[in-house]
Amino acid sequence: MQIYLLRHGIAEDARPGHPDSERALTSAGREKLTRVLKRARSTDLSPSLVLSSPYVRAEQTAEMAAEVLAHQGKVVRTRALVPEAPPALAWEEIRSRKEEPAILLASHEPLMSSLAAFLLGSPGLQLDMKKAALLRIDCDRFGPEPKGVLKWMLTPSLCVE
Numbered sequence: 001m002q003i004y005l006l007r008h009g010i011a012e013d014a015r016p017g018h019p020d021s022e023r024a025l026t027s028a029g030r031e032k033l034t035r036v037l038k039r040a041r042s043t044d045l046s047p048s049l050v051l052s053s054p055y056v057r058a059e060q061t062a063e064m065a066a067e068v069l070a071h072q073g074k075v076v077r078t079r080a081l082v083p084e085a086p087p088a089l090a091w092e093e094i095r096s097r098k099e100e101p102a103i104l105l106a107s108h109e110p111l112m113s114s115l116a117a118f119l120l121g122s123p124g125l126q127l128d129m130k131k132a133a134l135l136r137i138d139c140d141r142f143g144p145e146p147k148g149v150l151k152w153m154l155t156p157s158l159c160v161e
Contacts, residue, residue, distance in 0.1 A: 001139050002102040003094060003119060003148065004040075004047060006065055007112045009033035009132040011057040021055040032156035033061060033132040037068040039159040040134055043152075047071050047104035049097060053081035055108065061132075062106035069104075083108035087118035091146055098142045119148040130155045 009029030014020060025033070047069060052062035054077045062075045079085065080093040090111065094103060107115075109129055117125035119137045129135075135153035139146050 001094075001098065001100060002045075002151075003137045003139055004045065004102070004104040004134060005112050005116055005129075005137070006036075006061060006104055006106045006134045007129045007131055008053075008055075008057040008061040008106060008108060009064075024056050025060045029057075029131065030060075030064065033064055034068065035156055035159040036132050036134050036154050037065055039154055041069055045069055045102070045104075045136075047102045049073065049100045049103045050075045050106070051081060051093065051103060052077050052106040053083070053108060054079065055082065058106045058108060062104070065104055065106060071104075075106075081105060081107040081111065083111055085111055087111065087115040087123075090115050091118065094139075095142045116150075119146045120150055121145065121147050130157075132156050 009025045011023040012026055050062050050066050050071050052058050052075050078093055080089045113127040113129040116127050117123050133155045136151040137148040139148040141147055
């Protein structure tokens with residue numbers, strides 16, 4: 001299975017009295033995300049399933065990914081991808097869908113970098129998951145502890161036209 005981890009793009013600043021979960025993407029966030037997704041499209045990335053955190057900025061990120069990558073299905077929201085979720089919970093979500101050839105997960109920090117390290121079997125690994133960063137990890141075993149292989153990572157600064 002190809003697993004794509006996509007951190008949401010730049011979001012608006014927090015506003016007093018409004019929950020963090022309602023922060024939306026900014027125009028700059030959408031622009032950087034579009035650059036990454038267009039470059040990813042050139043790698044023939046074609047997710048069979050798109051999962052998203054239920055937070056607005058992650059949902060918007062997932063919807064943009066689905067559109068740019070011509071995903072035919074609906075985006076599936078899951079609490080396993082909220083920022084504070086443990087990587088093992090996201091892994092259980094992935095394992096429950098092991099028949100999928102390619103899953104894209106749209107989420108947040110600190111989950112994205114800790115999930116990448118978990119999927120690579122190196123929980124102490126430090127990754128700098130910039131906003132709108134996308135990485136691919138291939139995994140062919142679905143036991144309690146994954147043993148994935150990092151294939152590539154794209155960041156907005158690498159995707160300048």
